[in-house]
Structure formats: C-alpha cells, structure tokens
Amino acid sequence: MARKARNGRRVLVVDDEVDLAELLELTLIKMGLDVDTAHGVAEARAALARTRYDLVLTDMRMPDGEGLEIVEYIERERLDIPVAVITAYGSMQNAVAALKAGAFDYLAKPLALDQLRTLVKSALNLEEAPAEAGPLPDRPLLGDSPAIRQVLELVEKLARSQAPVYITGESGSGKERAARLIHARGSRADKPFVAVNCGAIPENLMESEFFGYRKGAFTGADQDREGFFQAAAGGTLFLDEVADLPLVMQVKLLRAIQERKVRKVGSTVEEPVDVRLISATHQNLARCVEDGRFRQDLYYRLNVIELKMPPLREMGEDVVLIARQLLGRLAVQNGQTVPALADDALAALRSYAFPGNVRELENTLERALALSDGSAITAFDLQLSPQRLDDETGGGADCPLQDHLDRVERAAILDALEKTGGNRTQAAKLLGVTFRSLRYRMDRLGLAGKD
Incomplete structure (x- = not known):
C-alpha cells in the first residue's frame, strides 16, 4: 500500500x-x-x-x-x-x-x-518539525506523588553540586530526563550535555568513541576526531547503562576520571578534560561488583550521590496525569484532536503494572491513538491487562507479557464475535473500537470472522 x-x-x-x-x-x-x-x-x-x-x-x-x-x-x-x-x-x-x-x-x-x-x-536530511507540545522546560519530570516530589527535591540539591551522580531505576523510568534536569539547573547549563548509551557501542570502538582518535591511528581514521569526553567539555557526560561497559573499558574510564585527562587513540600525550559525570543503569550495580562484572573502585567513583527513580506503578494517580499530558502532546504532534480517556481506560491505566514504565506508557498511548476512532480511547484500544504479571491469572515469569495480553485480547474478541454471530462490524461496535482496528487485531491474532 x-x-x-x-x-x-x-x-x-x-x-x-x-x-x-x-x-x-x-x-x-x-x-x-x-x-x-x-x-x-x-x-x-x-x-x-x-x-x-x-x-x-x-x-x-x-x-x-x-x-x-x-x-x-x-x-x-x-x-x-x-x-x-x-x-x-x-x-x-x-x-x-x-x-x-x-x-x-x-x-x-x-x-x-x-x-x-x-x-x-x-x-x-529532513528539516526539523516545529517544536512539539510537551512538558514545560522547567518541569520535564511530571507528577505530584510523594515519590516524584522527593526526586525533584534531590535534583535541586544535586544541581548545585559538581559531584558525580549515579541514577538508578527500571528501564523507562526517566533516568535520562533526571540527568538532563540536573544539568539544566546547574552551573554547566550553558555547556553541552552528551548522552551515551554504553550498551550500544561495539567493544572494539569504545576507546575511540570515548576518547577520540588521531589521523592514521587505524585503517579508516582519515582525520582527527573528538570523543565523548571532548564533546562534553565544560558540560555533563551522561553514561547510560554504565553496567554494560566491559572490564577493559572500565579501567580506562577510571583513569580518565581520576586524572581528569584522556589520551586519544594514536596519540602519545594526554589532554585535560573538564566534565561532570552522571551515570545510570537499570541493573543492580552493587551486585555487578559482587559478581566481578564491575570494578569496585570505579563503582565508588561513580556512586558518590545516588538518585533513585521510582517506577510508574509506585507513583499512584500520577499515571493518569502523565498519560493525559503524553496523549495531548502526541495528538498535537499528529495534527489530531486530543481524545478523551474513557473511564475503563483510566481504570486499566491505574491497575496495570507498566514494567516498561513511562516509555511503555507513551508507546501504548501512541498505538491507541493511531488505532482508536479519534474521539475517545478505551481500555480495548490500550490493549493492557488489568492483572499484574505475578497474579493467578496465568501471567508470571513463565508467561511472556505479550502472550498474556494476546490471550486476554483474543478472549474479548471471540466473546464479541459470538454475541454478534461472527459479524465483525457489529463486534467492533460492541467492543467500542473501529472496524479497521478490529480487523488488524484479528489478523495479528490469527482469528477469522465474517462481515
């Protein structure tokens, strides 16, 4: 098509x-x-x-x-x-x-x-689109729960310091947003903020990516290149998923932190660098140290002050506040009228555990916005199960999330088809979704019906 x-x-x-x-x-x-x-x-x-x-x-x-x-x-x-x-x-x-x-x-x-x-x-090489509606610059971390208020209070204190910060939290809980807010509120706000996903860099390229290289240092090095440390000069270097760094690179990073100097690949001299380090991971870094996968001396260098980001399931009614804000931004971005969240959708959001946290919530809302009728988003559009993964409904460690959700969705569709004699148009109305949305869901689940 x-x-x-x-x-x-x-x-x-x-x-x-x-x-x-x-x-x-x-x-x-x-x-x-x-x-x-x-x-x-x-x-x-x-x-x-x-x-x-x-x-x-x-x-x-x-x-x-x-x-x-x-x-x-x-x-x-x-x-x-x-x-x-x-x-x-x-x-x-x-x-x-x-x-x-x-x-x-x-x-x-x-x-x-x-x-x-x-x-x-x-x-x-597309031109940048107009600025998207989103969180206000001075409040990129939404919420009013005690958990998020505690985070915001600590962020204000950390912004006044230059000490290394270690941010913990589950995937999608906003660790990079917190790091950016610390940078934006501090004395280095007018300098670069460089974010690096340590798990996304091939091991053989890590040293040159972090510290840069000189022309001729290796095949393909046809000119001098700056690394992450040089790019963040005067500002903040954010090392996300720092637990994924191999031990060899941990040694070199430790030296760079201790000496405040880096040596480009192919160079014989060290260059001074001035960066504030903020690191983050969803793993238990202390356990990584115990298992011999992370150097203890580097751990203490990075973990001077710890900031723990709460998972979405611990933020109470904030999930609704964040969902409405995200939905508004997504609708404006797509040139659509902002749809309402139906009562059953609100109930589903409140009861779902969100293992992927805010990132999962945003992806869920974007999918629902694309497949809904545009006026209101229902629980069916969200495709969320109201049950926790560790309850007695069949979800759990031995049942992948998508399999569990597919079973719930399949049961709802089959029930609607049975009530309408297999008529998909009527079943879509009964479920509160568009015919197009139902058709795609049935195709994905391998279900058959008749118009």
Missing part, C-alpha cells in the same frame, strides 16, 4: 507484525512521507526491484528470512539506499552484524517513536 508524500520521499517498511508495520506507516505518513509496506524478505526484494526508495526500515526476524538479507541485497545491488534495522532489545550482536553489512543505524524494541523520527530525519 502506498500513500502520496508531501515531500516526495518514499520509505519501505518491512515487518511481518501487521500492527507494528501499521504503527510505523502511520508515524511516517504523519511526517509527510510516502510509505510502502512489505511483510517478509521476498516481498521486500520484489518492492526494491520495482521501486526507488529513499529509506528502508526492516525488522530483523521474519518468517521467510532475516532483515540482514535485505541489507546485503541493497549492498549487493548497489541501490545506495540507507537502511535501518529493528532488533529485539538486548540483541546487540544482530545490530552490530547489520551495521557491518552496511546498515546505517538500528532501533531496539520496544520502539521509542521519538527515536524513530530522529533516525528518519537524519537519514533523509
């Missing part, structure tokens, strides 16, 4: 998950792009053979092959098309293989749509 673009750029989305492919398609269309979709490697090759694309986004694993085959096909045919791969969280080996094969970037699941937009703008 193709849509007419407002700026003449065409993107091929390759993913066998119909819901995800549609979400990507809707996001790209709202950026003014022409979008075609393919649901497998063979279908993608056929599309590439007959159509000229400006960008390809492909999942890594599909029933008839891997996204890596598409990357290799584009390179082999010399199509000169930037291609980005979508890989499962933690599958860095796949991402590195894709980059070596010729991909220009990758995205990890669960997808963060703001990162997708940034990637697409970079690949296509």
